[in-house]
Amino acid sequence: MAPADPGVVPAVAEQTPPFVNIRLANQFLDVCRAMSLWPLTFGLACCAIEMMAVGMARFDISRFGAEVFRPSPRQSDLMIVAGTVSRKLAPAVVRLYEQMPAPKWVIALGNCAISGGPFYFEGQYGIIEGVDKIIPVDVYVPGCPPRPEGLLEGLFKLQEKITGRRWWPRPAAK
Amino acid sequence: MVLDWLSIAILSALAGGLALAGGPLLLALLLAPKSKGRALKDPYECGMEPHGSAWVRFGVNYYFYALIFLAFDVDVLYLFPVAVYYPSAEGLGAFFAVAVFLAVLGLAVLYFWRKGVFSWPRRIRV
Numbered sequence: 001m002a003p004a005d006p007g008v009v010p011a012v013a014e015q016t017p018p019f020v021n022i023r024l025a026n027q028f029l030d031v032c033r034a035m036s037l038w039p040l041t042f043g044l045a046c047c048a049i050e051m052m053a054v055g056m057a058r059f060d061i062s063r064f065g066a067e068v069f070r071p072s073p074r075q076s077d078l079m080i081v082a083g084t085v086s087r088k089l090a091p092a093v094v095r096l097y098e099q100m101p102a103p104k105w106v107i108a109l110g111n112c113a114i115s116g117g118p119f120y121f122e123g124q125y126g127i128i129e130g131v132d133k134i135i136p137v138d139v140y141v142p143g144c145p146p147r148p149e150g151l152l153e154g155l156f157k158l159q160e161k162i163t164g165r166r167w168w169p170r171p172a173a174k
Numbered sequence: 175m176v177l178d179w180l181s182i183a184i185l186s187a188l189a190g191g192l193a194l195a196g197g198p199l200l201l202a203l204l205l206a207p208k209s210k211g212r213a214l215k216d217p218y219e220c221g222m223e224p225h226g227s228a229w230v231r232f233g234v235n236y237y238f239y240a241l242i243f244l245a246f247d248v249d250v251l252y253l254f255p256v257a258v259y260y261p262s263a264e265g266l267g268a269f270f271a272v273a274v275f276l277a278v279l280g281l282a283v284l285y286f287w288r289k290g291v292f293s294w295p296r297r298i299r300v
Contacts, residue, residue: 012211020204029205072219092221098211099219 008087008128011094011135015102027163033077033103034065034162037155040076040096041069045083047110047145059148064168066155073099078158079135080151084112084119085128097135105138105162106131107154110145117144238291245282 018026043051054061061067070076073096085093097106108131111117116129128134138161141154160166218224256272263269286292 014210016208016210018205018207025205074219091223095213095216095223096219096221098209098213099216100209102207102209104209 008090008134009094010133011097013097013136030162034159034167036068037066037078037105037158038068038070038076039066039078039080040073040100041071042079042096043082044085044089044093045110045112047082047113050145050148050151051080051082051109054148054151059152061152061155064152064155064159073097074101076100077104079104079106080109081106081113081131081135081137082109084117085131085134087126087128090128090134093131094134105158106135107139107141107151107158108132108137109141109151109154110143112144114140114142238286238289241282242286242291245279245286249276249279 043049053059055067055069066078073079077100079097079100081093097104108114112119112127113131116124116127119127120129131137139154139158141150143150146154156166156168216224252275253272256268256275260268260272
């Protein structure tokens, strides 16, 4: 962990548990949530192009229930941070994350969102070196940019994280 | 019988509609975890911080053009059926009716004239 950066304020990620906290109900709802994740429409750099490709017919993320890209954080429960988080944009990302309603998850897509990627070097001043410095990240999808299949695999991993099991067949090894 | 089957059907459909509308809200209130946070209750959702008050005064310049449109265009629109009916009208009643109508709209034109709208200024003083 790098020393605290005075210019970057991390998001408030606090959540209160549900009022009716029944294990079986939670498991059922988690499956429902995992099968219909609504991502926030929001791309920061070139990884967003891959995210758009995932939404289109060839890769078609709607096969896995996550095609409803919402224009408002109030309606989304998945934030795909697709691209470089510049220091100037970091407060906006934090604010959008804070405005999402409670069961919410984050996928860091691409090397920039994971660690700063190619912009990570000694003395750089413009880039947040990893979006996990400002918001909690659930799944990291490496690549520069990752292939659309990579983002789909990230979605599978997130569904696995939410529900505790993998829902889709693994690709056959060649 | 006051409460026949139709009334019962209507009332049950009403109750069902209320349950379908309010039920999900209630379930979400009970079953969902809640976020807390600084920006959660912000009215503006585009990542930028709202500043200033929402209670600002706008210059409603376009309002004049809307009224002029009413005074000229809609006016003429209503005069078409008048013109069709006018030859077959008897007596001076129709004449006075149209005169009153045009006089009221003429007052609107006078009002705009007084405001200086017809010199087409860049900004109209309200």
